Amino acid sequence: MKVAELSSRSGTSVASIKYYLREGLLAGGAMTGRNQAEYSEEHVRRLRLIRALLDVGGLSVAAAKAVLSAVDSQATVGHDLLGIAHSQLARAGRSDRADPAWAAARAEVEAFVRRRGWHVSPASPSLDAAADAVTAFRTLDQADLLSLMEPYGDAAEAVAAKEVAAVVARQDPARMVEGTVVGTIVGEALLNAIRRMAQEDASARLLLPPDRLARDSG
Amino acid sequence: MKVAELSSRSGTSVASIKYYLREGLLAGGAMTGRNQAEYSEEHVRRLRLIRALLDVGGLSVAAAKAVLSAVDSQATVGHDLLGIAHSQLARAGRSDRADPAWAAARAEVEAFVRRRGWHVSPASPSLDAAADAVTAFRTLDQADLLSLMEPYGDAAEAVAAKEVAAVVARQDPARMVEGTVVGTIVGEALLNAIRRMAQEDASARLLLPPDRLARDSG
Numbered sequence: 001m002k003v004a005e006l007s008s009r010s011g012t013s014v015a016s017i018k019y020y021l022r023e024g025l026l027a028g029g030a031m032t033g034r035n036q037a038e039y040s041e042e043h044v045r046r047l048r049l050i051r052a053l054l055d056v057g058g059l060s061v062a063a064a065k066a067v068l069s070a071v072d073s074q075a076t077v078g079h080d081l082l083g084i085a086h087s088q089l090a091r092a093g094r095s096d097r098a099d100p101a102w103a104a105a106r107a108e109v110e111a112f113v114r115r116r117g118w119h120v121s122p123a124s125p126s127l128d129a130a131a132d133a134v135t136a137f138r139t140l141d142q143a144d145l146l147s148l149m150e151p152y153g154d155a156a157e158a159v160a161a162k163e164v165a166a167v168v169a170r171q172d173p174a175r176m177v178e179g180t181v182v183g184t185i186v187g188e189a190l191l192n193a194i195r196r197m198a199q200e201d202a203s204a205r206l207l208l209p210p211d212r213l214a215r216d217s218g
Numbered sequence: 219m220k221v222a223e224l225s226s227r228s229g230t231s232v233a234s235i236k237y238y239l240r241e242g243l244l245a246g247g248a249m250t251g252r253n254q255a256e257y258s259e260e261h262v263r264r265l266r267l268i269r270a271l272l273d274v275g276g277l278s279v280a281a282a283k284a285v286l287s288a289v290d291s292q293a294t295v296g297h298d299l300l301g302i303a304h305s306q307l308a309r310a311g312r313s314d315r316a317d318p319a320w321a322a323a324r325a326e327v328e329a330f331v332r333r334r335g336w337h338v339s340p341a342s343p344s345l346d347a348a349a350d351a352v353t354a355f356r357t358l359d360q361a362d363l364l365s366l367m368e369p370y371g372d373a374a375e376a377v378a379a380k381e382v383a384a385v386v387a388r389q390d391p392a393r394m395v396e397g398t399v400v401g402t403i404v405g406e407a408l409l410n411a412i413r414r415m416a417q418e419d420a421s422a423r424l425l426l427p428p429d430r431l432a433r434d435s436g
Contacts (some may be wrong), residue, residue: 048358052354056351079425083418118416118419119418119419119426119431120415120418121418124414126411126412126415126418129410129414133274133408136274136407137400137408139266140270140400140404141263142396142397145384145400145405147380147384148377148384148408149408151376151377152408155374156413156415157419157420158373159413160419161416162369163420164417164421165424168424168425170362178360179360179363182354182355182358182363184414184417186360186363188410188413189354190348190351190352190355190366191373192406192410193345193350194344194371194374195374195377195378196304196402197336197374198371199300200300200336200337200342201336201375202378202383205337206382206386207386213337
């Protein structure tokens, strides 16, 4: 197909396609003339993955490129790809990491991981991200909400076992790699949306008078 | 205290403080001279909340202002505040909502909510956010991962009941309001970080050879 059809099939503007080609996120098509290239189903598929990383995952183009290089590399084994996806997804730390309060929070997170017996690399960006959040709870004088860490741990453990099993069940390595990236990013968006609906439900049950409870929800 | 001390106490630059004053996120101090104002502990506390909304929650200044107005309004009851916080947190929808595939995903999410017996307002932005994620899974040819919706629902239900109970246990309405906002935003960051650590653990156990499993993690 020509670039115009690739654009309509993938829901991506021609200008964006050219940008992804220039930045190396998308491989070029087969040249059929001086200024004409032919694209395939592989390109449609790849463009959809690029859009998921940028739009759903909120990745920068540079971060998406790093994840896609790992996806393309035959050398990346499943477990390492998860680490690469997590690193690129980690937002730049906003907390002041020289702050003793942050160091204490980081130690608290490490103790949590040890207590649960989880295998987490000391270099995992998730340890820092969790320490950022713990620091924020303490700084904002909401330390009582840290009692939620253990329920979060229980929920995460149950969910992660099923997520990893679903991806590993695929067998085909390329599909596993895709599932790791999409599952991490889109799965997070889905879980967060579902958590908010469950909060709305719990809050309605606890705080709304019965007549409004009946009226407000379908 | 003077603005310089407010700046060092809150870890916020004087320029940022002036910007928040101009934008109405922060109330002015008591004027003690033509160009001198006196600030209180209330200002330190408010600035920390503003920073959490912007830095940890990733809200725009306009969105933070909307959440803070709701926090300030005596008229906002607990349950409605949750709705306001969720609305401001919801990222602008990226999916094409005129697309029949999106409408099908939205219906699928509504059926999921009905099946679980959750009280969710039809106007809740979380329904749209979940539909965006479901559409992304289908478009990316990863529909098998939608089997995770039920485990996500179980995990969210368990976690949300404890989150809402922890906030309601506070009794003081101002502290409840703060807990709702901080718990939604910072709690999401914490849960996501913990989920990734649990994924790393599940992936390591399933995919790494025993010698590397022992070497990689503490």
